[in-house]
Amino acid sequence: MSIGNSPGNSPEDERPFEDVSDDVPEEARPSIGHVLRQARITAGLTVDDISSATRVRIAIVHAIEADDFAPCGGDVYARGHIRTLARAVGLDPAPLLEQFAAERGGRSAPTPAAPLFEAERIRPERRGPNWTAAMVAAIVAVIGFVGFTMVKGGDDGASEANVAEGSTPTASESASASAEPVKPAAPEPTDSAIAAVPQDKVTVQVSATEGRSWISAKDHNGRSLFDGTLDQGESKTFQDDEKVDLVLGDAGAIQLHVNGKEIEDDFQPGAVERLTYTQGDPQVG
Structure with missing residues (x-):
């Protein structure tokens, strides 16, 4: 896939890409970020071009090209980004992934077969239970709870007014009030x-x-x-x-x-x- 340069955003370095050879000593081998950056420049692509093509955020592309893999969120995500960026600039990701594993003290567990950054898709969803009745019941419960709260608030206000005016409830009124069953509060909506x-x-x-x-x-x-x-x-x-x-x-x-x-x-x-x-x-x- 050929990606044109964005207006006003040309590659910052036109030096030719340095190939990574198995014969090069490890201490002289260019870093992963350097290899990816040189391949991008050789391909005539900008960071914005790579980000648009791979959906890897611009900040992460910059960080990887600077050999900073912390923003990736872990080695699993870092390997996925390296694989995606390498393919976007026409490189074989396998040597870079091996170098990444070696720099961390050994080969990590293999990445699952499914690609981490596969093409966008719409997942078919399973048919679930009918939620219409549950939603109606929840709405009715909310209305009932609001009505009960308003009525209860009015009763409490009247009682407080009577006490403020100096009236004292009688013993029979207290007994009837204590005997009145307490109405359960309606459940809140899910x-x-x-x-x-x-x-x-x-x-x-x-x-x-x-x-x-x-x-x-x-x-x-x-x-x-x-x-x-x-x-x-x-x-x-x-x-x-x-x-x-x-x-x-x-x-x-x-x-x-x-x-x-x-x-x-x-x-x-x-x-x-x-x-x-x-x-x-x-x-x-």
């Missing part, structure tokens, strides 16, 4: 019922229930809604008129509610998932 409103938008709630995970969310125009890390117990809700695009850095730690419905999936711990949801997702069971 997260899924809240996430389903309004119905003319795409609503996605992301919760880090099993651990810490980096996530990215964009609207249908590609504008970023969120790009950061959720700690365990935190959640974020995103809305758009047409669709919401997600990237989950550790999908096994995430629980999703889409348009008021819990998404049940077999996401594996440490797996990176790219998801897209629209107003029709998930299908009504």
